[in-house]
Amino acid sequence: MAKSMTLLWGSGSPPCWRVMIALEEKKLQGYNSRLLSFDKEEIKSQEVFNINPRGQVPSFKHGDVIVNESYAACFYLESQFKSQGTKLIPDSTEEQALMYQRMFEGLTFYDKLIIFYEYYVPEGERLASAVKRRKEALSTELKLWEGYLHKTGSGSNLAGKSFTLADVVVFPTVATLFRFGLSEKRYPRLGEYYALLRERPSVKASWPPHWLQNTKGQDTLNDV
Amino acid sequence: MAKSMTLLWGSGSPPCWRVMIALEEKKLQGYNSRLLSFDKEEIKSQEVFNINPRGQVPSFKHGDVIVNESYAACFYLESQFKSQGTKLIPDSTEEQALMYQRMFEGLTFYDKLIIFYEYYVPEGERLASAVKRRKEALSTELKLWEGYLHKTGSGSNLAGKSFTLADVVVFPTVATLFRFGLSEKRYPRLGEYYALLRERPSVKASWPPHWLQNTKGQDTLNDV
Numbered sequence: 001m002a003k004s005m006t007l008l009w010g011s012g013s014p015p016c017w018r019v020m021i022a023l024e025e026k027k028l029q030g031y032n033s034r035l036l037s038f039d040k041e042e043i044k045s046q047e048v049f050n051i052n053p054r055g056q057v058p059s060f061k062h063g064d065v066i067v068n069e070s071y072a073a074c075f076y077l078e079s080q081f082k083s084q085g086t087k088l089i090p091d092s093t094e095e096q097a098l099m100y101q102r103m104f105e106g107l108t109f110y111d112k113l114i115i116f117y118e119y120y121v122p123e124g125e126r127l128a129s130a131v132k133r134r135k136e137a138l139s140t141e142l143k144l145w146e147g148y149l150h151k152t153g154s155g156s157n158l159a160g161k162s163f164t165l166a167d168v169v170v171f172p173t174v175a176t177l178f179r180f181g182l183s184e185k186r187y188p189r190l191g192e193y194y195a196l197l198r199e200r201p202s203v204k205a206s207w208p209p210h211w212l213q214n215t216k217g218q219d220t221l222n223d224v
Numbered sequence: 225m226a227k228s229m230t231l232l233w234g235s236g237s238p239p240c241w242r243v244m245i246a247l248e249e250k251k252l253q254g255y256n257s258r259l260l261s262f263d264k265e266e267i268k269s270q271e272v273f274n275i276n277p278r279g280q281v282p283s284f285k286h287g288d289v290i291v292n293e294s295y296a297a298c299f300y301l302e303s304q305f306k307s308q309g310t311k312l313i314p315d316s317t318e319e320q321a322l323m324y325q326r327m328f329e330g331l332t333f334y335d336k337l338i339i340f341y342e343y344y345v346p347e348g349e350r351l352a353s354a355v356k357r358r359k360e361a362l363s364t365e366l367k368l369w370e371g372y373l374h375k376t377g378s379g380s381n382l383a384g385k386s387f388t389l390a391d392v393v394v395f396p397t398v399a400t401l402f403r404f405g406l407s408e409k410r411y412p413r414l415g416e417y418y419a420l421l422r423e424r425p426s427v428k429a430s431w432p433p434h435w436l437q438n439t440k441g442q443d444t445l446n447d448v
Contacts, residue, residue, distance in 0.1 A: 053368060065321045069328030076324050080317065093304065097289045100300050104293030107331065125354050133346070144277060 001081075005031035008048055008059040010038050012179075012208040014110060014172035015070035016058040021168045022074040024202035027085035035209070071103070074168055086202075088165045099159035099166045102148070106170040109145065112138045113173065115180050115220050139224050142177075142187055149189035155196060163200070171197050179211060181222035225305075229255035232272055232283040234262050236403075236432040238334060238396035239294035240282040245392045246298040248426030251309035259433070295327070298392055310426075312389045323383035323390045326372070330394040333369065336362045337397065339404050339444050363448050366401075366411055373413035379420060387424070395421050403435060405446035 005028065009016035023031060036042040036057060044055045052059040052068045060066070060073045062080075067073045078088045090096050114134045118126065152158070158166040174194050178184065184191030197203055211217075229252065233240035247255060260266040260281060268279045276283040276292045284290070284297045286304075291297045302312045314320050338358045342350065376382070382390040398418050402408065408415030421427055435441075 053371075062321075065318060067321050067325050069325055072321075072324035072328040076321050079320060094289060096303060097286075097291050097296075097300050100296035101291050101293055104296040122353075122357070125351055125357075127349055129346075130349050133349075147277075 002028040002030040003032070004063045006034065006051070006059075006061045007031055008034045008036055008051065008057050010036055010043070010057045011210045012176070013038075013057060014113075014176055017172035017175075017206060017208065018070040018169045019058045019060055019073045019077075020206035021171065021202045022077045022088070022165075024205050025086040025088060025163075025168065026077050026081045028077070028081070029205075071107075071169060074165055078165060086163060088163075088168060090159065090162050090164055095160045095162065095164070099164045102158045102166040103169055105144075106166065106173065109141055109170065110173045112141045113176060114138055115176070115218075135224055138221075142182075142190065142224070146187055146189045149193055154192065157197075158193075167197065171203065175203075177221060179217040181217060181219040182224060183222060186224075226252040226254040227256070228287045230258065230275070230283075230285045231255055232258045232260055232275065232281050234260055234267070234281045235434045236400070237262075237281060238337075238400055241396035241399075241430060241432065242294040242393045243282045243284055243297045243301075244430035245395065245426050246301045246312070246389075248429050249310040249312060249387075249392065250301050250305045252301070252305070253429075295331075295393060298389055302389060310387060312387075312392060314383065314386050314388055319384045319386065319388070323388045326382045326390040327393055329368075330390065330397065333365055333394065334397045336365045337400060338362050339400070339442075359448055362445075366406075366414065366448070370411055370413045373417055378416065381421075382417075391421065395427065399427075401445060403441040405441060405443040406448060407446060410448075 002023075005023075007016075007019060007023070009020065023029070034047070036045075036048070042048075043057065048055050048057065048059055051061050051066055054068070056068075058070055058073065059068050062076075065076075067076045074088075090099060112134065114131070117131060117134065121130075148158070149156070152160060157163045158170055174190055175198065177190070178194055182190070184194070198207075226247075229247075231240075231243060231247070233244065247253070258271070260269075260272070266272075267281065272279050272281065272283055275285050275290055278292070280292075282294055282297065283292050286300075289300075291300045298312075314323060336358065338355070341355060341358065345354075372382070373380070376384060381387045382394055398414055399422065401414070402418055406414070408418075422431075
């Protein structure tokens with residue numbers, strides 16, 4: 001089945017990483033994996049547009065079915081391969097509710113990452129006050145997640161005991177925070193969660209290759 | 225069952241409206257409905273914070289289970305009440321894939337609405353060039369959706385024949401566009417989709433009360 005799947009992706013993109021973790025968890029190794037650089041030439045290439053009218057990655061195709069949005073692809077894979085690999089949606093009402101809640105809070109979390117500010121905001125529109133405001137919003141957001149992890153307890157996944165879609169979609173954001181200098185001392189619960197999940201086989205197998213090549217991250221977020 | 229549910233919501237908020245449509249479709253009328261004004265006093269009240277640490281609406285509770293994010297609440301309701309009311313996730317692989325894809329593109333669509341710009345961006349940071357750029361991005365986005373609706377054909381829902389979660393979450397964005405002056409002439413497919421769905425009982429029953437009171441909308445988007 002995996003042979004009829006194609007994923008176009010970029011190294012270090014949290015949305016791409018989500019889909020890769022889901023593919024690993026669902027035992028779909030062997031898919032046609034195309035690593036693209038973020039140069040305009042590759043991302044805005046015909047190869048991408050053939051799958052994705054938005055000209056962005058991830059772009060994902062399974063046979064004739066196209067599902068490009070990262071959350072959509074994760075839901076799709078879980079639904080199509082329910083009994084294969086890790087069961088990513090728990091049965092219990094409480095865990096399921098918490099999983100959905102954290103998944104969608106995870107989008108707000110990702111939006112607050114701030115590290116892509118210069119990528120999305122043209123030079124003439126960048127404002128120090130906006131960056132400051134956004135870093136404050138990120139700090140508030142981080143405190144929420146510290147609280148959530150405190151509540152679920154040490155060694156827990158985001159929605160409880162099981163590893164779920166919430167972890168699939170939120171972990172890449174957490175890993176990116178630490179790659180960009182977030183302090184594990186200031187955010188110990190997130191640090192612990194990061195340490196726990198980075199050893200998970202699906203996560204290791206899909207670790208961004210350029211992070212492996214250059215193990216030193218950046219310090220953009222060390223004042224948050 | 226509906227009696228053990230509480231929804232805190234605001235009139236005209238697309239995220240609140242999503243949850244209300246889902247509740248209607250799943251035949252959960254009779255839930256405890258609390259309409260709040262968007263004044264800081266009501267939105268940042270203890271009543272909201274008791275359910276939602278983010279202090280925002282929708283805030284949704286079912287017994288002891290809390291699911292505040294609008295997409296999360298819609299998924300939760302469909303999962304918990306699968307065989308009640310409208311089946312909101314289709315069985316066929318193709319329709320399901322398209323539903324997931326449109327649902328998550330729907331978030332990008334909503335982010336591009338632009339009408340909340342002044343609400344989210346403090347006065348000192350507002351820039352004419354940013355508004356212009358965002359209106360252009362909205363126009364590009366609208367053309368994509370015109371194309372999608374052209375492809376599914378007249379009288380169709382977003383993911384095909386059936387009304388699905390994609391319609392539940394995206395319709396409130398479409399309705400808001402027209403409320404704020406989008407031209408049905410310039411975007412005829414979206415206009416047709418809007419005309420079709422606004423007659424749906426779940427949509428009529430949950431129509432924003434202040435839109436009913438004051439049927440005249442605004443003209444913020446008439447140049448898009």
